[in-house]
Amino acid sequence: MSTAISAMRHVRGFDPTKPFGLGMVILLMLPLVLLPLASIFIFGTSSGLRSFWAALTAPDAVFALKLSVVTSFYATLFNVLFGLLAAYVLSRYTFFGRTAIIVTISLPTAIPTAVAGFALLLLWGKYGMIGRFISEDHQLMFTPYAIILANIFVTFPLAFGVLMSVFETMDKSLEEASATIGATRWQTFWHVTLPSLRGAIVTGALLTFARAIGEFGSTILVSGNLAGSTQTAPLYIFAKFNEGQVEAANAVAIILALFSFAIFSILFFARDWIEGK
Amino acid sequence: MLAERLEDEPDTARDAPAPAASVRSLSKSFKGVRVLEDVSFDVAEGEALVLLGASGSGKTTILRVIAGLERPDTGNVVLHGRDVTELPARERGVGVIFQSYALFPRMTVEQNVGYGLRIRGRKRRERREKVESLLELVHLLDQRKKLPSQLSGGQQQRVAIARTLAYEPQMLLFDEPFGALDAQIRVRLRREIRALLRDINVPALFITHDQEEALELGDRIAVLHQGHLEQIGTPQEVYNRPETEYVATFLGAANLLLGVVARDNRVELGTVAVEAGAEAARFHVGQPVKLVFRPEDVRVSRPGGELPADCNPLANGVVEEKHFVGAYERLNIRLDLVARAPRPGEPPLYEISETPERRLGVPVIITRTKSEASAKPLRVGERVTLCLTTFRVLPNFPLASERGGRVLDTQK
Numbered sequence: 001m002s003t004a005i006s007a008m009r010h011v012r013g014f015d016p017t018k019p020f021g022l023g024m025v026i027l028l029m030l031p032l033v034l035l036p037l038a039s040i041f042i043f044g045t046s047s048g049l050r051s052f053w054a055a056l057t058a059p060d061a062v063f064a065l066k067l068s069v070v071t072s073f074y075a076t077l078f079n080v081l082f083g084l085l086a087a088y089v090l091s092r093y094t095f096f097g098r099t100a101i102i103v104t105i106s107l108p109t110a111i112p113t114a115v116a117g118f119a120l121l122l123l124w125g126k127y128g129m130i131g132r133f134i135s136e137d138h139q140l141m142f143t144p145y146a147i148i149l150a151n152i153f154v155t156f157p158l159a160f161g162v163l164m165s166v167f168e169t170m171d172k173s174l175e176e177a178s179a180t181i182g183a184t185r186w187q188t189f190w191h192v193t194l195p196s197l198r199g200a201i202v203t204g205a206l207l208t209f210a211r212a213i214g215e216f217g218s219t220i221l222v223s224g225n226l227a228g229s230t231q232t233a234p235l236y237i238f239a240k241f242n243e244g245q246v247e248a249a250n251a252v253a254i255i256l257a258l259f260s261f262a263i264f265s266i267l268f269f270a271r272d273w274i275e276g277k
Numbered sequence: 278m279l280a281e282r283l284e285d286e287p288d289t290a291r292d293a294p295a296p297a298a299s300v301r302s303l304s305k306s307f308k309g310v311r312v313l314e315d316v317s318f319d320v321a322e323g324e325a326l327v328l329l330g331a332s333g334s335g336k337t338t339i340l341r342v343i344a345g346l347e348r349p350d351t352g353n354v355v356l357h358g359r360d361v362t363e364l365p366a367r368e369r370g371v372g373v374i375f376q377s378y379a380l381f382p383r384m385t386v387e388q389n390v391g392y393g394l395r396i397r398g399r400k401r402r403e404r405r406e407k408v409e410s411l412l413e414l415v416h417l418l419d420q421r422k423k424l425p426s427q428l429s430g431g432q433q434q435r436v437a438i439a440r441t442l443a444y445e446p447q448m449l450l451f452d453e454p455f456g457a458l459d460a461q462i463r464v465r466l467r468r469e470i471r472a473l474l475r476d477i478n479v480p481a482l483f484i485t486h487d488q489e490e491a492l493e494l495g496d497r498i499a500v501l502h503q504g505h506l507e508q509i510g511t512p513q514e515v516y517n518r519p520e521t522e523y524v525a526t527f528l529g530a531a532n533l534l535l536g537v538v539a540r541d542n543r544v545e546l547g548t549v550a551v552e553a554g555a556e557a558a559r560f561h562v563g564q565p566v567k568l569v570f571r572p573e574d575v576r577v578s579r580p581g582g583e584l585p586a587d588c589n590p591l592a593n594g595v596v597e598e599k600h601f602v603g604a605y606e607r608l609n610i611r612l613d614l615v616a617r618a619p620r621p622g623e624p625p626l627y628e629i630s631e632t633p634e635r636r637l638g639v640p641v642i643i644t645r646t647k648s649e650a651s652a653k654p655l656r657v658g659e660r661v662t663l664c665l666t667t668f669r670v671l672p673n674f675p676l677a678s679e680r681g682g683r684v685l686d687t688q689k
Contacts, residue, residue, distance in 0.1 A: 171377060171379065173375045173376075173377055173379040174379050174381060174382075176344075176346050176366070176373070176375070176379065177373065177375055177379035177380075177381075178381075178392075179345075179346070179365070179366040179367050180344050180345070180346070180366050180367070180369070180371060180372065180373045180441075181367070181372075181392055181393045181396070181440065181441070181444065182367045182368075182370070182393055182396055182397060182444060183367060183392075183396045184367060184396075187396050191381070191392070191396070192381055195381075195382075195383040196382065196383070198383075
């Protein structure tokens with residue numbers, strides 16, 4: 001930052017780049033980000049808080065929000081635990097096929113979510129490759145479990161990526177020191193490795209949660225989209241909008257937007273705490 | 278023949294106290310590159326041994342093998358009579374002070390120091406007392422609640438030492454302990470550590486590439502070069518009686534003159550012959566050797582002037598350059614030797630072969646103390662005569678490994 005400023009010092013007199021450039025950026029941001037977000041809030045409150053509250057407390061809306069939070073929570077829990085395991089194993093041991101595993105784990109980032117959901121259907125669906133061997137009562141697809149599965153599939157690379165990068169840059173001599181002091185592998189992990197990962201775990205969890213709670217493409221394929229049963233918040237917004245109930249859709253949209261604001265703020269403002277400074 | 282020699286050797290091992298640690302013929306390769314080749318040494322109880330070598334000499338690998346962080350291809354590590362080669366690091370009870378100190382960043386100073394006791398399940402009170410006494414020992418009692426990041430480098434190092442002392446290690450291993458510190462602090466800290474080690478009487482192994490540090494820290498110094506142990510001995514032995522050319526040049530400055538052993542224990546250097554006594558007696562007549570001497574072991578005077586009685590006459594020469602270097606004076610002198618051309622197949626004579634003025638003589642560097650320099654001032658261009666107070670005659674191979682199967686016994 002300071003280098004950029006000092007590099008500009010040689011320009012004498014009025015430098016038009018700054019006001020002009022800054023104006024361009026703000027002008028672009030306005031229609032792209034700020035106005036759409038603002039319109040949710042403007043529209044949501046235009047017919048009064050009472051109707052907003054009524055739309056929000058409709059049983060299906062409450063259920064959709066709850067379902068989103070619960071499924072995202074389980075997906076997050078899974079991602080953190082198995083992300084830790086995967087990152088630990090893949091960063092601490094070298095073996096044949098290590099890179100292949102890392103690439104495979106990270107692959108879902110590049111797959112369109114609709115394709116991911118479709119793939120899960122083909123595998124676990126009633127007539128799918130595995131699903132056909134599962135009895136009628138234990139079918140996975142079109143249940144909340146399918147939503148969790150889809151969330152994990154789509155978001156696992158996020159948590160893994162954050163954890164892996166910290167594992168790989170971690171000072172190995174800390175763990176070696178712990179071993180020479182006499183700690184077992186487990187004690188070392190618990191007392192030394194894990195505390196250093198605190199920030200990465202929080203970041204990975206928040207990223208996963210934020211991504212999972214808004215997941216649409218894969219969820220709509222695997223969940224069945226049954227109101228009050230397997231309909232998550234984003235699906236609810238989509239369904240209500242299609243039915244023409246814009247206010248109902250908007251109320252839930254506001255809540256989702258606030259959620260993501262909150263998570264983003266934590267990631268942004270609590271960075272120092274997360275990184276342990 | 279070797280077996281015969283071994284049998285003839287007096288059995289000192291049984292009389293001498295058992296070493297605190299010994300390393301027996303360690304060898305190790307990484308991806309086909311030999312980093313250690315048959316390295317053996319002992320560390321006595323309470324002794325500080327310094328492993329000195331350039332980067333890539335294998336010194337850090339030895340430390341990691343002793344600590345149990347690396348597994349040797351062959352060889353053993355014995356700590357207080359117990360073979361620990363197969364034991365994992367945590368069961369060896371060795372204290373490692375890492376170059377980065379490796380303090381746990383989320384633990385306070387006292388938590389760091391108490392960690393070894395905590396994982397051993399010691400009672401809280403015992404832990405607190407021990408930690409307190411250790412922090413007092415390293416003068417950090419008032420910093421106990423701080424995090425490592427709030428301490429200076431020297432303080433962090435003391436925390437690292439206290440952390441290892443908490444579990445009463447069998448041995449302390451220091452990996453480049455002063456590498457990350459300023460030059461001034463280094464000198465002070467190594468004296469502190471030396472004093473501390475004397476207090477606690479724990480055998481220690483230091484790793485360094487700094488020869489001054491090695492000379493000051495070590496009861497003994499082991500010089501390593503490319504995975505080979507070149508020489509091991511007290512600082513005086515290694516500095517004053519280097520056994521190989523590598524040791525002579527790595528520890529301090531040295532002049533090397535190529536010569537041939539002649540009759541009557543003389544070493545022929547071009548046109549002059551130096552009386553070398555016992556130094557030359559170790560070699561066959563006609564064997565190519567190098568006369569090695571340190572710049573400070575030379576006395577100079579004008580031709581016909583007084584030279585000390587116990588000083589071995591070397592040759593005459595001309596002062597070519599004179600530099601004042603603070604504590605002493607450095608003279609570049611060209612000796613009136615006609616350099617002997619290298620024989621076919623001989624290693625190059627690096628001190629003399631490539632200089633264009635070769636036919637004119639051989640340059641050497643000498644230093645004189647301030648008092649000497651002012652008592653007998655010399656001008657550039659002046660003719661002088663030189664003699665040596667101390668010198669070594671070494672085989673014309675730079676490394677111990679090249680000594681041709683160690684036929685030659687340099688201890689003699």
